[in-house]
Amino acid sequence: MQISPGLYRHYKGGEYFVYRIATHSETNESLVVYRCLYGDFSWWVRPLTMFTESVTLEAGQQPRFAFVCPMSVNEAERRASGESLEVQASAEDARFMAEAIKLAERASDNDEVPVGAVVVQDGQIVGRGYNRPIGGCDPTAHAEMMALREAARHLQNYRLNDCTLYVTLEPCTMCVGAMVHSRIGRLVFGANEPKAGVVQSQAQLLEAPHFNHQICVTPGVERAACQAQLQGFFKRRRAEKKRDGADKLD
Numbered sequence: 001m002q003i004s005p006g007l008y009r010h011y012k013g014g015e016y017f018v019y020r021i022a023t024h025s026e027t028n029e030s031l032v033v034y035r036c037l038y039g040d041f042s043w044w045v046r047p048l049t050m051f052t053e054s055v056t057l058e059a060g061q062q063p064r065f066a067f068v069c070p071m072s073v074n075e076a077e078r079r080a081s082g083e084s085l086e087v088q089a090s091a092e093d094a095r096f097m098a099e100a101i102k103l104a105e106r107a108s109d110n111d112e113v114p115v116g117a118v119v120v121q122d123g124q125i126v127g128r129g130y131n132r133p134i135g136g137c138d139p140t141a142h143a144e145m146m147a148l149r150e151a152a153r154h155l156q157n158y159r160l161n162d163c164t165l166y167v168t169l170e171p172c173t174m175c176v177g178a179m180v181h182s183r184i185g186r187l188v189f190g191a192n193e194p195k196a197g198v199v200q201s202q203a204q205l206l207e208a209p210h211f212n213h214q215i216c217v218t219p220g221v222e223r224a225a226c227q228a229q230l231q232g233f234f235k236r237r238r239a240e241k242k243r244d245g246a247d248k249l250d
């Protein structure tokens with residue numbers, strides 16, 4: 001069985017879990033790499049054969065493994081050493097980020113900070129959201145929360161293990177919490193949020209060992225476009241405020 005390095009979902013105990021498959025740098029063997037939360041080892045490596053049998057589900061005979069997204073071999077080797085949970089972006093990632101950027105534009109049209117998000121399962125968008133805390137009188141109405149809610153409603157399942165969340169801006173503490181509760185498999189984000197971002201900028205919450213769920217992260221997808229959208233919004237707002245101030249003086 002030929003398996004390329006990348007992310008795969010694995011059916012276990014009635015749920016899909018997302019794992020990384022890497023190539024061992026010395027033996028060239030394909031391995032399942034995942035973080036162990038107990039004992040002294042921070043990373044565990046298991047032979048792939050343990051995960052490749054088929055399993056009978058309600059929908060019929062299903063493979064235990066299903067491909068989620070690719071990783072280059074070098075990338076895989078780096079992962080196998082347990083350095084980071086980041087995964088390379090694909091052309092599909094750019095396509096779904098473009099959808100999130102379109103949704104962010106709707107927030108901007110309503111005078112809200114332009115952040116957009118989509119949740120994707122098997123190449124299909126199952127949840128959409130854009131930032132609307134002011135209009136919705138809802139401090140939790142961040143793009144990620146809206147997209148996760150819609151996806152869970154659509155799939156009739158509060159667990160989103162085999163889904164990817166795409167968002168134009170690095171998530172905040174609340175949204176990281178919601179992602180862990182939803183057991184989302186993967187996060188792809190665009191621009192960094194230096195003040196409130198807790199995936200890379202202010203903290204690396206997803207690396208925290210007390211979370212019993214691991215989320216693979218791909219940062220910086222369509223970063224320039226996401227940043228330009230936010231900068232354009234704040235520039236326009238500053239200009240409007242200045243103009244309003246000048247009107248009052250007249």
Ligand SMILES: [Zn+2]
Nearest residue numbers: 142171172175
């Ligand atoms: Zn948030």
